[in-house]
Every structure is written in structure tokens, then in C-alpha cells.
Amino acid sequence: MFGMCDPAERDLVALTDDAIAKIRLMIQSGELPPGARLPPEPQLAAQMGLSRGGMREAVKVLESARVLDVRRGDGTYVTSLAPRLLLEGVGLAVDLLRDDTLLEVMEVRRMLEPVATSVAAVRMSEADLDELSTILDNMRAAADDHEKLIGFDTAFHHTVVAATGNETLTSLLDGLSSRTVRARVWRGLIEGRAAHKTIDEHHSIYLALRSRDPLLAHASALLHVNTSEAWLRAVVAGRADDATS
Amino acid sequence: MFGMCDPAERDLVALTDDAIAKIRLMIQSGELPPGARLPPEPQLAAQMGLSRGGMREAVKVLESARVLDVRRGDGTYVTSLAPRLLLEGVGLAVDLLRDDTLLEVMEVRRMLEPVATSVAAVRMSEADLDELSTILDNMRAAADDHEKLIGFDTAFHHTVVAATGNETLTSLLDGLSSRTVRARVWRGLIEGRAAHKTIDEHHSIYLALRSRDPLLAHASALLHVNTSEAWLRAVVAGRADDATS
DNA sequence: AGCGTGATAAACGTCCGATGTCTCTATAGT
């Protein structure tokens, strides 16, 4: 397209962004493997031809992306680059989406979570199933506590998805089901007196998993996500109506 | 859990991270809607009790996350917060994953892309189908050009997923199918003389979509992702064997 | 009146130097 990578390039790319890209490339190329230690900030800055302040901005960006781990008084290191870390930002992104796009997020969950649950039905261990049972008991006991319900709901789905053994999948779904989304769904559920029904849905999922039945797990998970989506839709629509209050 | 948000909190949270959180909260609460302009850096810094340098780091982080848009000589604004922007980082994250975790990414694609394709079969417009046909022709014509094939492959899948009308889903799958992943898959495909077979798989997907057959679309997409996964697995395994060279 | 031009001010980009504070480590003492 444009004249790419001209050594005498214009100001098209800021120095800081350039430094970010260079560090990312060093990591991708294997020059900086996970756990590696980076040179001190002043030296790194000189190496890339910018001031320490600019380099600090670059490092801070990569630290917030969980690519670098800055230890005060010690040095800066490359993280493990585990998907759990690198995909952490998905949750933060979802938290900033507007109400109407949250419905899109819920549709993605409706597409992904049933499949994940059916896979979990095959891979789940007995210990995982027992943990689910415990969470389910806690859920029933806390049927009146808004906050606790959200916590147990989060734990339930996390346990199911984590049982697939796919950390990338787990991190993604955790992010898509961020606290913001769950809070809004449960607000609708409780105001609509539908908490009991939802707990029953969790029980159905549990029974399907305990039966090691992928198709049944798929179906019950789909039904459950669909319920959540419906309540989220109600909350979003209701908020528009109540905008005058 | 812990004593949360103690006003006289320790140094547990850096000033810069605190500023990032505050700005994020102002956006979440609606105090700073999309398109809003932020106060100048010095004023914002004073308001949150830190130096301009620290505030610049905070702003830079949010800019890299596509939450803020910094215009030199003008000011700093909140972006549209569209999922396409906020989920852009997924691709960057995937680019840094190691080979073995790339297989996890591919498993997520195997779970998600067939469902997305089946939905697209119902929602896709005639114009979208025509565009797919064109891409397919280009693909056949470029059967020997590594780079072009990757480009058309990307365009094909993007067009299919975008036809669902779900921008969040599209951004997510675009990120999961980052250039790095595609490049490795196609490296295996071409070295294994399997480019032709893969192009045929795209044709099958196209036919299923043209027939508006969700089940067939699901099946053909699953078959296709499975092929990609197999070749990625071969490349990863091969790299391990060739490690001595 | 309309429009282009140039001056002005505001805001971000970058740099420099200095100081505080934390962590690691090596040394010295018990």
C-alpha cells in the first residue's frame, strides 16, 4: 500500500507506539521468551531512541496487556504469556460495551457455551462434578442474596467450562460473562421472580453433565443461556422505558 | 473479600493504575459518553492527584485499548466504544500465544465457527453470497501465491461471519484467526500440497450458504476448521522435530 | 457578503534531570 517502513519515516508512527511494536516483535520472535528479563528502562530507551518517559509509556501499555510484569526495585520481565493472562482484557472490554451491544455478546455466549458444555460432559472429572454439586447447594441456600447468587453462578459456569481443559476457551467465556453482564441479568431475574427457575436450569445442566450426555448438556446449556438472554433483553428494554423516572 | 477501597489505602495500587480505573469508571457510569472530550492532561492529572507523566501513561494505556482517542494539538476523546475497536486486542493477544496454546485457539474456532456459519446461512444477503463467489474465484486464481491465498482466506471467513450481523462475534473470530495463525496453517497446507483440497472446502461452505442450509453449513464449516486444525497440529509437531536443524 | 489567509492560543509529543522507595544481593558479624 503506502511506502512501508521507510527508515526516514514521517511522524506517522509515534515513537512510543514504535517501541511497543518492537518489544512485541522481540517477544514473538523468541528473542524475549516468557520469563525473560528486559534491560533497565534507561538502557531500553536509549536502544530504541526515545526518552525514558516515552519508554515507560510503552512498558506500561504492555504491562496492562499482561505481556510484561514490572517488579518495582527489581526489573521488568516477560510474563508466562498464558492465555489466562493475555485474554484478561476481554472482560474489561465487555464491561465498556453499551447495552445494545451486550445483546451481541449474549448471542456469542449462546453460540459458544452450549458446545463448550457438551464437550465438558465428556471430559469432566468426578471431582469437578462434585464441585458443581456443592456450588448448586450453595446456590439454593443463597436464593435470596443477590450478590452471592451472582458469585455462585459465575463459579458454576467457570467450573463447567474449565472442565474442558481449554484455558483459552475458559478465559474467553469468563470475559464474555463479565460481572457487569451477570449483574444485569440477575437484576432482571430477581425482579422477575425467576431466580428459582434459573437455579433449576443449573440443576438440569448438572444432571446432563453427571450423565455424561453431550447432547443433553448442549440442550440444557442452550436453554439456560437463552433464558439469560431474555432477561437481559428485558432489562435493557425496561431501562429504555424507565428512562423518564 | 479484602478491605475494599480504603481511602487511606497502601501503595497496593499504583497511582497510574488508579487513574486508569477512575477514567474507566467515568466512562462506564456514563459521565464520559462516547465522543466526549476529556480535560487537558495537566488538569486531569491535577484532578486525580498525580503528575502529568503518570497521567500520560494512563491515557496511553486506554488509547492502546481503543478506549480513548488522542488527537495531537486538539485533545483527548472517548472513542465510539464499538466492539470492533474494544475487541481489537484479542488478535494482538493471540499473536503472542505459544504454539501449544494455538491449538486451544483452534479448538475454540472449531466450536464457534460452525455455529456462526450456520447462522450466517439464514441471515446472509444475496450480495454477500456474490461477494463470497468472487473471493472464491480469486482464491482459485491465486492457488500458487502463498500471501494472496492467506488474504482471500481471511476475506472469505470474515465475510461469512460478518453476515451474521453480529459485530462482536465478527471481531472475536477475526482475532482468533489472526494473521499469525493463518500463516502457520497455510504453511502446512502448501507444504503438504493440500491447498486444492482446502479451496474445495471453501466451495462446499459456499454451496451450503447459497442453499441457505444451516445444518449443511455447520457441517462443512466444521470439516474445514478440522482440516485447518490438523495442519496446524502438523506444523507445530514438525517444528518440534526440526528443532535440531 | 463570502472566502481564503495568517496569527494566536491551546493541547499533545518529547525530552531532561532529580529524588524517593523498594528489592535483591553480598557482605560482615554472631
Add this chain to the structure above:
DNA sequence: ACTATAGAGACATCGGACGTTTATCACGCT
């Protein structure tokens, strides 16, 4: 051998300064 302490190294934060870019508006020309 173990512990305590002092030193060096590294990040955290600050303050100020200057350059560059952009938006804005007054001015003058058509």
C-alpha cells in the same frame, strides 16, 4: 551455618521546559 545489615540497582513519581500540531478566529481580499 544463619542472620542482620548496608549497598547497589531498578522502578515510581515529580517538575519543568520546549517543539509540533491543530483548531480557531480575526483580518483582509475578492
